[in-house]
Amino acid sequence: MRTVIAHARILTNTGFQDDASILLEDGHVVALDADMSDADVFVDFQGDHLVPGFFDIQVNGGGGVLFNDTPDVEGLQAIARAHLANGTTSLLPTLISDTLDVVDAGMRAVEAARDAGETMIAGIHIEGPFLNPKKCGIHDPDRFIPLDDDAIALLTSLRSGRTLVTLAPEMCRPDQVRKLVEAGVTVSLGHTNGRYADAQSALAAGATGFTHLFNAMPQMHSREPGIVGAALESGSAWTSLIVDGHHVDPVMLKLASRLRPADKLILITDAMPNAGTTMKEFTLQGRAIHVADGQCRDANGVLAGAHLTLIDAVRNATHLMDIPIATALAMASANPADFMGLGSAIGRIAPGRRADFVRLTTDFNIADTWQAGAPLASAQNSRRRSSASH
Template structure:
């Protein structure tokens, strides 16, 4: 894996997706972890030459990643745990992510809160995603019933501390918390996504008016679109203010649903996410999730009762699947994997494009959707360059 932190280097490629168009041949000059120059038709003097069929693109941004490389964040809410997740997903082209904590005890949220500041110095950590605990039990999915609750003052203090820990997200069911709590979390600097929710479309509209801006794993664990009650699905599809993550593995959402979502939301509001679990990046077939055995079979992660338990997916696979299952262009899929999540996180002037001044977070992959290499600028607190990853 390449590193772009303090070194100056020039990468030459026959095909460059700059975040807007597929272009090339050309070269990208990197200095001090930032893109200094992009030149087309000019590849002489490059320090790195990619294979002729490789595509150079902005690195993928995954806003929902529970685990990878054998690590589940809930079990290891520590710097070492986060580092393990980031390293596992970097091999699949993810150069920026939000390690995701699912509903758990107050002590676990607090442990991650204590580690969060140090974790932000790990290249690739853009913030955190707290999925729960304020969810609707009727749409809990694999979240443990015992840990679903309206946050008390202790929980709130820990959750709000993530407001200045990068660009962090809280997923909640808007109908299950006081409106004032949504205001309080947004005022603390958090982005709020609706998910694991049985809300009506009207309730979602009111939440969006208050500042809710995202939807977590569209179609899954939420009120569905019906003739006279559009639910969260209908509200998400119909409201251009909402960004929506979607799990593009062919299991969580039927391909027809994927196509409908893309037609309604488009590449600028629909984001590819993995919802990955610890088995991503390993050859293992089982893991324990809060005392329950989760098994991988035919690409599907389930508990003993058949409930889906996250996804066995990486971002490069999500990009490949989006092209194959939705029938969209590679350009559209790449936008959904980088520029759109960057925009959702308020990082659209830093990430998601290959342009002067942007962070040098890049991925190169071949036509078989195999990652050739990645480069990371090294990210400390927002916008600050720090030590780049070592070649891995």
């Protein structure tokens, strides 16, 4: 079935195109500036925005489910549903530091979900347990372990999808980073108390990212740039940011946007089980986490992930980082896709890419999410060609 979306403001590689059209077939984009006569189904967007579906590379949970607690297909499906309604069409379910048995279960669940056709599940993000206890954040430092050959064998065992591993560079050796990268794992640096030299060694070994920049890492000093300095200096590595107005001060966000290439910044949610629900409390590895004032915190006030959706992160970024909406949208779509080596398949509206979209109203509220060329809600302006007036 061939679908034409017309009268849309489409975000392409060159920016927004007004009153544009697009042809879809078999779940993929066939052409821009489509001829409406080619359509079996015609959808009039009436000036609404059509932007790439969001790709969230750090999702701990959603729909009442924490991935660590429910590392199975049903848990992944619940998490995916919670985020799909908010415009996320691809995600990396994320395990915080846990036993290797839980890591193994999570990886096998991702494989099973993908085998079952869950296209939203792009792989897995394993955030720990190879971290520095001095920068544990909400992670349980008692679960931290050294990176060894057995762990590397597990981390490189995913047979379907992408694997992202966050580790502290000072807690492992460069040759171990190199082994992971050579096996196809994307390595990001985070929850680290390392020095600038540690980051440089890991980057030279193939690490390509920094996880939630500014959080759970030492800040810059005049005589020790540290991990933050390495991230801001790098022209090739990607850096993720939690732009919720609580994790990072707006001044620091603006500095990141001015010092880093725009296509190397990634918006993440670091979402917890409360995402997509009205939950005011949940349990994280035995600790009660309270949700209030847009934040998730334990009894000691430690932030535990974020109470955030990617569309909110996009809106926040436009004013907290002082960037155009098109740039912020790319930080939630094209940039994470490129980071994970999926830029030729998702993250952009272009021929050959999967037709995963978000329909935004003229004031940038989500009207609908499209997955593989089909809207999740009934499109009021969609009709069969026989009743369409082209």
